[in-house]
Amino acid sequence: EIVAAVERAFGGGPLAGRRVLVTSGPTHEPIDPVRYIANRSSGAQGTAIARALADLGAEVVFVTGPAEVSPPPGVEVVAVETAEEMRAAVHDALPVDGAVFAAAVADWRVANASGSKMKKTAGALPELELTQNPDILAEIAGLGSDRPALVVGFAAETDDVVANATAKRRRKGCDWLLANDVSPATGIMGGTENRITFITEDGAEDWPREGKDAVARRLAGMMAEALA
């Protein structure tokens, strides 16, 4: 940690001169001014990745939803709440050399969100109309001239991890996909560890179950090699 801080202070490290983007945390999708749809992402994995990349000398833009974990020091923080805001912040951050999409972006938002607090009226139940949120990972992976050289996605799977994640990587068009098994039995979601299945066009590789910091350092090291 001290070596990394010294290297960073002197502008060293294998990612010196590289600009990378990391998204992290959940998004909150409003129902009305006081209610919203959320998800259980703590932001721990994305925060660890941003820290590990900064430790290797990268200039990090950290686009984060409302996470429990505080952003790491030494990165440019862009705080957002909704998927639409995250998408805009990501486009604003371009161009970057590498991009890691670790945020748990809500798949859906409420199309008929109310500008004033919905009242509880006896017997009446509000109908929430959901609509698809933008797929930020697929959008950035599919860019032409502005596409980052290395695009990394995450996939939270609950079953058939390798098959589902392999198909997802192809569908999204990203270079690497880090799939984790979030079925409740694993205790991964909201926990301190991760067990990653690492998917590239060459196939799938199981990483050991390890702390989120260790996963982050492993990924950051591989990114440094790929962007060298």
Place this chain on the structure above:
Amino acid sequence: EIVAAVERAFGGGPLAGRRVLVTSGPTHEPIDPVRYIANRSSGAQGTAIARALADLGAEVVFVTGPAEVSPPPGVEVVAVETAEEMRAAVHDALPVDGAVFAAAVADWRVANASGSKMKKTAGALPELELTQNPDILAEIAGLGSDRPALVVGFAAETDDVVANATAKRRRKGCDWLLANDVSPATGIMGGTENRITFITEDGAEDWPREGKDAVARRLAGMMAEALA
């Protein structure tokens, strides 16, 4: 604060020997194992009330949803997540002399919540069926022999505060109702101050806009008089 702590240590204070219940925070209503519906209650007002009551010597049972603010010291904490869990915890806490319902309980929960993570399938949108949550305040205020001697509710109003809150107090059957104006322009929701309209069967009284701690001490003092 020191005087209060000393008095408490020696079992003194005007609420010594009184048992009171305070609910606080938002509730989270699951959509599936990773998604949920939440609201912007921070738990600050309920936490301040629990602290103020404990400072006056009360034995406090603090039933709290997933709040941002930590519970105060010296109270019995019961942590819950959903409205149904909060209702059960409140019934378990009875009998009490006084009860303050400061939690922002979700009005609705998802009737068709999924036991496994819902998949994003191209073109398909989930339909969330909402159903009414139990009205814990009205339920406790309407109890027979187990009804606390003093039942205090909160109402977050956005317009016509006195009329709406006066009707609400009658409908809920509580003794006192603390109404606050949460329309976005006031900055009350999630802020550090409150402006209370205090409703009893005798009418409505405007309290000054003041910090949530001051509101809490004012209410606790009045409760001590009422329960003397």
